[in-house]
Amino acid sequence: MDISLLLQQLHDGEPRAIARAITLVENQEGEAAQILAGLDRQRIEDVLILGLTGPPGAGKSTLTDRLVGELRQRKIRVGIIAIDPSSPISGGALLGDRIRMMEHALDRDVVIRSMATRGRLGGLCASAGATARIMAASGCRVVILETVGIGQSEMDICRLADLTALVLAPGFGDDIQAMKAGILEVADLLVVNKADQLGAKKLQLDMGTVFSDPQDKEQRICTTVASEGTGVATLLERIFLFEELYRQDGRLQERRNRSFASETLDWAMELVRVRLQAKLATTPLQSIEPQQAARQLLQTLDGE
């Protein structure tokens, strides 16, 4: 394979080259390292990785769609990484996503990739980070990392983002008190979506109690009606406002450093997993407890 040609096409925004590069990295092919090393560092520096998370039913997909619309109006090229939870129960969501995205599917400046959490989370985090950088190198100024659900897995994925918006809708308000600390740990912006529905005002007030600083309350809580596009332009302005702030005060760099360390660990673990699995298949283990067996397994690895 001609890697330098692939890289050139990727940087020109050629959809097939981008898709191919992502697949090679996902599958940990030998070419992956060379591709990743050849990406335009300035574009990676300049991209904003925006995490969008929240419980199913809060309207994240519609909101993502509207945000993409706003970005495209401003001639901004955008990438979307949709993390599919791969749960049999919510399996239908993925299909919905795909249909939804058809609206932007013919737009060359909207790069879409779905990823499944089926398999190991560490591998997914590593792949998602690399995918965001490939999209950035292809000219995307913003990459939206959309996760369905807000379990621990989603939190881990959010750590890849420079900035995260938590999307809620009326009906989820009762848990706010319990989750206060959790929210602040994860979200820079709180979005009250479906703001035209009953209970939206109460949800907004509840969310207000998360912040003690009045300015935070003002700036970090946004209301939207994504289905009608209401409030989305303002949300996007806030996003860019916080990006600017975080770039200036060093928080963005700090998060990227942390994310670099965590991705490095994830990759290392994935590489070790492959070696351990191979060992496990060929090593006769003599213990009755997995913990002892694990130590035996590591000794054979160290003894190589």
Next chain:
Amino acid sequence: MDISLLLQQLHDGEPRAIARAITLVENQEGEAAQILAGLDRQRIEDVLILGLTGPPGAGKSTLTDRLVGELRQRKIRVGIIAIDPSSPISGGALLGDRIRMMEHALDRDVVIRSMATRGRLGGLCASAGATARIMAASGCRVVILETVGIGQSEMDICRLADLTALVLAPGFGDDIQAMKAGILEVADLLVVNKADQLGAKKLQLDMGTVFSDPQDKEQRICTTVASEGTGVATLLERIFLFEELYRQDGRLQERRNRSFASETLDWAMELVRVRLQAKLATTPLQSIEPQQAARQLLQTLDGE
């Protein structure tokens, strides 16, 4: 610490000794290996690890409660491992669980342990497996592994079980068609809970389409109204029926072998993680991409 005394008390069913042993294993203390190696193998052989999973709202907690009641009526000692998803949104569930379990909290023959998925899943799976064996050694004939939610993480946890029941309730039926393959991969028994509610009949019929064999349809689908205790005794009989079947046809042993391998890998990965994290904190990495950095990191580990 006097490990042999701890082990003796544990085998006598002494609650504090059991709790202490589990904590030592969870925290990967030095004593863990000795404790695990000292557990009664026959009791571990004889225990049934029953996975109970399903979406939030299906009534798993109530069903678990009723199953425990049925087991206790039969003088069977039982362990419960409740996996808390640690999601800020569903954080309230845990508290509910704890209150619910108060009913059995004073019963010395009901051993309860909650575990959080906060942190790494691999570590949780390893701990949950070891906890089930500690409970078994303490005399529990059945250990119920209750997980909230049915994402990928829950599937991974279910692999620890000898037998898994998927609990659904009316309102979740629409997804059945989409999740057919997924269900069979995970569940031995399908429980239609809240069978007195509207839509239960349809859900039952939908579930029937999952099985092509009429006998499977008959035996693997159970209906319950957990809130009233209806159908729970029958469900328990079915559980024991399948346990017997799986013990005889070798499926139980096969699952345990698979689970042994996967737990061994999880433990090994956890041990490696600790070493890698220490390395990461002290190694100056010279690459611009995490994947390369990971390789550098592994080289320093190998070079030891």
